[in-house]
Amino acid sequence: MQSSSSQATSHLLRVTDTDRPFTRDFKDLFSTLMVSLKLETNRSFFAKYEYSFTSEQALSNLSSLKFLQSSRIPDPNDPSRIVITTTATTFSMSRDVALSICQHFVQARFIDPVGGRNSNGGATFVAKGGLYQMTTKGIAVLQRFCARNGITARHVLDIIESPRNSMRLLILERNLATDRLLTDSATVEVIFRRFAGQDGPNIIPGLSLASSSSSLAAARKIPRQPGYPNGVLGVRLAKDQRINGKTFTYVFSGRTAADWLMDCCTTIDEREPYAIGALFVLHRLVVLARDDPDYRPSRGNGDAPFIPTDTALYAITPEGQAVCGWKYLSPTGEVTPPNSGSFDTPREGADSNKARLRYILNDPSLRLLFREFLIASFCEENLSFYLELSEFMDDYAALKATKQLADPSMIRRTFATAYGMYNTFLASGSPCELNIEHSLRRNLAIKITLAMREQSPDEQCLDEVLALFKAVQTYIFHLMASDSVPKFFIVPRYTGILQQHDFESVR
The missing domain is CATH 1.10.167.10 (Regulator of G-protein Signalling 4, domain 2)
Structure with a gap:
């Protein structure tokens, strides 16, 4: 015998004081949308794109989105009976709001147009004729949502089990009341260790950043998928660069830093990687090696303590290298973290x-x-x-x-x-x-x-x-x-x- 009951809730997106959705709600909305889509193979300009969807499909589904969860619980008083409970969560919004939300998904690097981003790393969600795919970051967000909610739909499992699911996201801690990132000095150092490379520096052989402001743009064209596929490798570094008469050991551009922090972390707004980069500077983990005089900060970015462009170059300081443990690099380049033995404390139990x-x-x-x-x-x-x-x-x-x-x-x-x-x-x-x-x-x-x-x-x-x-x-x-x-x-x-x-x- 079976009995059933249901719960229905209508979900309102909480917004921060900067008018963006709370991260948890935003990721749940994105994942619910992805589950609702077919994620098929579509054609665009004679090429096939797996697990893709059209902008029209996304906007149509977002206008009236419903997520159903069912559970089958044996009746504790009568094991022969099964209690089936269905919970329905609905999101409802106008087409204009849906279009704005989809643009936020693009900005958060959850989805990309199949043709890739423009030369500045930007992209736009178009209302008609657009074809999109989830990024490795978006797939990682979807996987966590599915694991939490027990979703086993075949079309979703196909992409989660595919080689495209390679991102190991850095889950950033946030203030529960405001949704702002927690940025105490110890947390900044933890983020920096992953950013710089937890298994050692990610040095790109032959990469030269100091010769011209456009050299990095030539070395790293924005691919269709995010430039950092797994979140384990750190930011791309050039070794021993001479800039303005001074040699710096580990150098990266402001743009590659912003890309890593956006691709590999649970950041959902471009202002967040800029703020984290500024904290790296504030805590003397990195130093500005070459300025970008043409950069004009957007409103809300203050006096541009961090410059996210190709021209601006940063170097990891000796303090930053010490935080990462790189001052213990062997002559062969092998990383040996300091104090790699077990944590020894007299108090046990x-x-x-x-x-x-x-x-x-x-x-x-x-x-x-x-x-x-x-x-x-x-x-x-x-x-x-x-x-x-x-x-x-x-x-x-x-x-x-x-x-x-x-x-x-x-x-x-x-x-x-x-x-x-x-x-x-x-x-x-x-x-x-x-x-x-x-x-x-x-x-x-x-x-x-x-x-x-x-x-x-x-x-x-x-x-x-x-x-x-x-x-x-x-x-x-x-x-x-x-x-x-x-x-x-x-x-x-x-x-x-x-x-x-x-x-x-x-x-």
């Missing part, structure tokens, strides 16, 4: 690992590295659930404090969000299923099933569900502290960074 985890969760730079480690260990869902529930509980406390839960529609909306988390992380067979105790999962299933049967769940029902969520969060915290943290501390790539933090004083 469960309490010390819990203290370390609290320290990591409260430090944006370490949280970024810890997430990277968990992705490689195939257990990122633990951190994602912990952080998302913390954010949700803060929002719920604010709703309680302001008496907004007196409105039944607000309770239904809040419960829909809670159910979405349950369906993603906690339901049996969910796409990001957490490894929790059977009794805890069963209690959750009972409470969720009963709540779903109620036409109007009340605040007490919501409190009971969230109390169980909190118990899961505590369980996951202990799991990460006992299993993931000790392993994280002995990874050679991270030990040099971890030794810069005073974990001994943490209690």
Whole structure:
């Protein structure tokens, strides 16, 4: 026997104080659109383009976009019965708004026109006659969305399983309330290590940048796909360049820096890579070796502390090389990171690992590295659930404090969000299923099933569900502290960074 229920939500895009969509909502909207498209092989000027779509198809689907999620949960009180719950999330917008959103997708480097970008790296989304493909960055965003939501549509899996899916995105930390990038000095150094090359400098043999302002444009024409295919290789560097009478060891152009930060990170606005580049300069990780007198900064870019052009050349400073560990380069060019042994600390045991985890969760730079480690260990869902529930509980406390839960529609909306988390992380067979105790999962299933049967769940029902969520969060915290943290501390790539933090004083 089967019974069914449904939840329907209409999604409003949150916007920042600079009038751009919040990153999470923006990526979800993009991924939902890609799932809705056929992604077929199309022709353009006698050439075939796989996994492509037309501008007309994108605009038509965006005007009334719906994303359905279904879950099949055994009834805890009667295992012979299956409870099927369908959640529908809809996006609705005018054609003009849809056109603007698609242009944002192009600017975020999620999609490219099949003919490639122009000589300045720009591109426009045209309303008629355009043919587009996802970039490697866009495919990486789509893959994370599909993994989280359990999407197994064949046309989507085909591109995720194809060689085009090669990008290892750097997931940047953001302020949950404002969506601004977190840019403390430690986080900037973490970003810089990936930017400069975590496995050593990405030196292009024979590349000369100092001879003329156009040499890089000739060396790197904008390809149809982003110039950086995987996010592991750092920015393209020229070795030993003599500029204005001075020799610089590692040199790159402002444009290639902006390209790397846009192609390989979860940046979605061109102002963000410019701001990160400016922070590299501010923290003396790079220095301007040659100015571009013709560059005129756009509004909002201040006095152009970072110049994203071919003419402007930057060099990695000795301080930047020390941050990357390059001052330990062997005569053969092999990179040997400093302090590559295990992280040695006298305090061990469960309490010390819990203290370390609290320290990591409260430090944006370490949280970024810890997430990277968990992705490689195939257990990122633990951190994602912990952080998302913390954010949700803060929002719920604010709703309680302001008496907004007196409105039944607000309770239904809040419960829909809670159910979405349950369906993603906690339901049996969910796409990001957490490894929790059977009794805890069963209690959750009972409470969720009963709540779903109620036409109007009340605040007490919501409190009971969230109390169980909190118990899961505590369980996951202990799991990460006992299993993931000790392993994280002995990874050679991270030990040099971890030794810069005073974990001994943490209690």
